[in-house]
Amino acid sequence: MATVTLEQSLDLYAMERSIPNIEYDPDQFPGLIFRLEQPKVTALIFKSGKMVVTGAKSTEELIKAVKRIIKTLKKYGIKIMGKPKIQIQNIVASANLHVNVNLDKAAFLLENNMYEPEQFPGLIFRMDDPRVVLLIFSSGKMVITGAKREDEVSKAVKRIFDKLAELDCVKPIEEEEELEL
Amino acid sequence: RWRKWQIRARIQSSIDRNLAQAMNELERIGNLLNLPKSVKDEAALIYRKAVEKGLVRGRSIESVVAAAIYAACRRMKLARTLDEIAQYTKANRKEVARCYRLLLRELDVSVPVSDPKDYVTRIANLLGLSGAVMKTAAEIIDKAKGSGLTAGKDPAGLAAAAIYIASLLHDERRTQKEIAQVAGVTEVTVRNRYKELTQELKISIPTQ
DNA sequence: ATATTACTTTTAAAAGC
DNA sequence: GCTTTAAAAAGTAATAT
Numbered sequence: 001m002a003t004v005t006l007e008q009s010l011d012l013y014a015m016e017r018s019i020p021n022i023e024y025d026p027d028q029f030p031g032l033i034f035r036l037e038q039p040k041v042t043a044l045i046f047k048s049g050k051m052v053v054t055g056a057k058s059t060e061e062l063i064k065a066v067k068r069i070i071k072t073l074k075k076y077g078i079k080i081m082g083k084p085k086i087q088i089q090n091i092v093a094s095a096n097l098h099v100n101v102n103l104d105k106a107a108f109l110l111e112n113n114m115y116e117p118e119q120f121p122g123l124i125f126r127m128d129d130p131r132v133v134l135l136i137f138s139s140g141k142m143v144i145t146g147a148k149r150e151d152e153v154s155k156a157v158k159r160i161f162d163k164l165a166e167l168d169c170v171k172p173i174e175e176e177e178e179l180e181l
Numbered sequence: 182r183w184r185k186w187q188i189r190a191r192i193q194s195s196i197d198r199n200l201a202q203a204m205n206e207l208e209r210i211g212n213l214l215n216l217p218k219s220v221k222d223e224a225a226l227i228y229r230k231a232v233e234k235g236l237v238r239g240r241s242i243e244s245v246v247a248a249a250i251y252a253a254c255r256r257m258k259l260a261r262t263l264d265e266i267a268q269y270t271k272a273n274r275k276e277v278a279r280c281y282r283l284l285l286r287e288l289d290v291s292v293p294v295s296d297p298k299d300y301v302t303r304i305a306n307l308l309g310l311s312g313a314v315m316k317t318a319a320e321i322i323d324k325a326k327g328s329g330l331t332a333g334k335d336p337a338g339l340a341a342a343a344i345y346i347a348s349l350l351h352d353e354r355r356t357q358k359e360i361a362q363v364a365g366v367t368e369v370t371v372r373n374r375y376k377e378l379t380q381e382l383k384i385s386i387p388t389q
Numbered sequence: 390a391t392a393t394t395a396c397t398t399t400t401a402a403a404a405g406c
Numbered sequence: 407g408c409t410t411t412a413a414a415a416a417g418t419a420a421t422a423t
Contacts, residue, residue: 003401003402026405029403029404030405031404044402044403047404048404050402050403050404051402051403052401052403054402089400089401089402090402091400091401092400116398119397119398120398124399133398133400134399143399143400145400146399146400146401147400148401
């Protein structure tokens with residue numbers, strides 16, 4: 001997820017009238033919703049000229065999407081000056097440790113965690129360095145969120161794997177199906 | 182310093198007023214849930230800590246009381262779902278859950294991961310099942326834990342399925358519907374857990 | 390009775406209520 | 407705090423067939 005800053009104000013009403021497939025209901029939300037099909041992302045565009053772009057799978061995809069969004073705006077007669085400033089605010093990733101995790105044991109031994117199976121099946125671990133939040137599942141699969149750089153994600157995965165192994169919370173998976181690509 | 186004393190006294194009185202109201206709520210909800218005095222006392226202790234840390238500001242006393250009750254039940258190993266507690270408040274489960282997470286993060290109250298066996302006891306009692314059924318269900322839960330079948334699963338659903346299996350083995354059959362209802366889960370969940378437990382633990386149910 | 394679809398959790402930002 | 411957007415994980419719930 002990233003924010004994009006265009007150093008200018010935008011007339012959302014004019015955009016709503018001229019651009020097709022746009023959602024804009026200021027009573028419901030101050031941003032205009034723009035969905036791009038290729039790359040598939042969604043942008044929330046505000047009258048300040050700032051936008052929020054979600055759904056991009058990589059930095060390259062994000063940059064391409066922002067260029068296309070601006071190209072589309074221009075195509076419909078919206079004047080855009082200067083180049084957009086793109087800032088990645090949050091990276092959400094998933095990973096697979098390929099081991100089973102003993103969540104009961106991990107919940108007891110890890111420090112900043114919350115494991116409430118009646119509420120959610122994953123153990124929520126707040127890591128200090130890098131500062132990310134991990135949702136760890138017994139299957140060994142996980143979600144990493146809160147990172148601003150890609151290297152924080154890989155560092156977090158390595159750290160949690162080492163920590164879980166060190167605490168003896170991992171067990172090899174018996175039934176290995178595994179892909180044959 | 183008069184000023185300092187005055188401010189302190191004012192804060193204390195506001196805490197006192199908040200506590201007085203909270204204790205009434207705690208008594209009301211606690212009685213509706215038939216909670217033993219020990220659990221209500223524990224909840225009161227947790228709530229007092231919360232007020233003293235100023236965690237109730239901007240939140241309804243009722244939902245924080247409900248969250249404290251839930252935390253107390255967990256600590257005392259009394260099986261109660263968040264929904265059962267939230268139903269007696271104007272707040273919904275989501276709001277009470279939010280307060281509960283706040284208590285866990287901000288207070289030094291450690292809450293153990295809930296044990297499906299605590300739900301086994303409660304479900305068996307509510308359905309009037311024998312101690313033998315209860316014992317077998319608890320054994321099934323232990324085996325399930327050993328086989329890693331419980332991680333991430335709702336303890337109430339696991340307990341419901343274990344009770345269902347045990348009731349069949351002891352010829353004290355209860356329907357999945359009856360069990361699901363008192364456990365606070367759906368029949369589909371009982372059925373899914375039942376299938377997994379019987380298959381993975383190789384439990385054969387005498388066909389009748 | 391099973392198959393979809395939808396919601397639970399986490400994260401971040403935008404402008405305004 | 408709320409509103410809106412997206413995405414993944416695995417479990418459960420609600421609704422459809």
